[in-house]
Amino acid sequence: MRLISHFALAFLAAFATLAIAQNDPLPSWNNGPAKQSIVQFVNDTTTLGSPKFVTKGERIATFDQDGTLWVEHPLYSFVMYALEQVPALVKAKPELGKVPPFSTALEVLKGDHAAMDKLTMKDLEIILAATYSNRTVEQFNTEVTKWIAQAKDPRWKRPYTELTYLPMQELLAYLRANGFKTFIVTGGGQDFVRTYSERVYGIPPEQVVGTAGVVKYGYAKDGKPYLFKEPKLLLNDDFTGKPEGIHLMIGRRPIMAVGNSAGDRQMLEYTHAGNGANLSMLVLHDDAKREYAYGPAQGLPPTKVGTFTQGLYDQAKKQGWTVISMKDDWRKIFAFD
């Protein structure tokens, strides 16, 4: 009798553990403060009668992409795409290949990593403007779709689209299941990210806000209308451009925002300054083994990507944003782990 009872209890305990695991919408998150603040926030904002209840339409959550939803190191994939278009550009206009920044880009592509450090932000902007424009919207979509299907990350030798963070995919799904509308708000090219956002994150193109150029309506010789990508910036969706872009494209203040670098600071501040319940979260890249550790908080020099400064970390602590430690808060980082 006692034996049976013990056996039954053990069975029940095992069953209960399984049931909890199955009901856990965030299984790749360790049960630390970051996960707790997410679950608390979702419960608070979705429970009718809760003082922090938020109506469904106002449940807007915005996510930075590079370094927040997927790997950004050693180089943003939207910049990698631009660099890899330079040879075709130089083939069409050989004089470009003789002068920086295009000559420098060619050196980088030849494997000269030191050349990468020569490229300033201004240089990258010139290369981005030249490679993201002078074609129709359809041509660009076709080219990016082709590129992203074959391009591979240098470390994992996998397509960039497989290097999304599993805990973040779970978070996106969890929020949507609770009536949140999820948006990407990226410093990367809006048209670039929109080509794969639905397939990769379940986020449709109209819920991607990004850096956008001017497009111009015109007619082909056969009379068919088209939209042509001009080499002119319309919205630089980074730093102050993030809340500005959110207003332009979404029109209301998010109640939740997640970012990882200085370019996300204003979006996180703006979200946190809302009148009702809100949650601003900062991803800390502190896992040198499973991913990367970078930014001054880790004692490493700043890099071109994902500049996570001590000041940003201090602001997060001071204003009560939640810091996500990849090392401590994430049980698994990639689906293929």
Added chain:
Amino acid sequence: MRLISHFALAFLAAFATLAIAQNDPLPSWNNGPAKQSIVQFVNDTTTLGSPKFVTKGERIATFDQDGTLWVEHPLYSFVMYALEQVPALVKAKPELGKVPPFSTALEVLKGDHAAMDKLTMKDLEIILAATYSNRTVEQFNTEVTKWIAQAKDPRWKRPYTELTYLPMQELLAYLRANGFKTFIVTGGGQDFVRTYSERVYGIPPEQVVGTAGVVKYGYAKDGKPYLFKEPKLLLNDDFTGKPEGIHLMIGRRPIMAVGNSAGDRQMLEYTHAGNGANLSMLVLHDDAKREYAYGPAQGLPPTKVGTFTQGLYDQAKKQGWTVISMKDDWRKIFAFD
């Protein structure tokens, strides 16, 4: 027996008619070619296995607002709002009241209808830029919300928000029930329309594309961040600006578009030029009794609003867009009729 049978048949017939009426998603539409083309299009694009089937995410429908979803005559409400802000503007800067176009605006407000004709499009743009800017996004929202609650149309003496076309409200609901995502694409102020779009049309702010100014991120004295509306145009969402704005804000080509004036031409063309199934529709204001009849197609001179040209009508016929006659296709125009 025969009597009972007749009675039963009559009962069944009455019941069937009632059932059809209840199942009709577009009861305010007469059973003419416009309604038929809508129902056919929705069936074609939503029936699995149909050669014209369109996946749910691609079912994007865009609607012009003024003259398409609600009354635009004698003056767009978003322009009326701007004119009514001029006295406060002149009070703050008295020198403005002494020169056109602000002095002209004051005459219009005093009831001088001839003065309205003096205002050119350029004048209206100057007035719009001055009255839609130099305040925070929140201040503007509060002011518009207050204005729209009390402003009344001169003919019907009702709030503008009650002057939406019932057949269009039914069409929006019908499309959404069939997995379409409905957007407003308006030449009017994006921030203006977003204050009431959800309440009035069931269209959330993030699904409103309109004429938009630059907003600038800054900090108040207490350190709180805010967005400030600058008197600088970012997107003129009219004519070629409509497909350009659709690309910027939505990122894919609509499969259905509805408009009523020359400013909608490029949106209708662009939608019609898509590769798959598509439906472009043009509302013809030909009901002088229940609403208005205007535009050269009615033998009336062009007006400041809703310029429906003969050329546009000819293009619709030539390209196979569907023309909606308010007189013939709409059984009822307003919910209060």
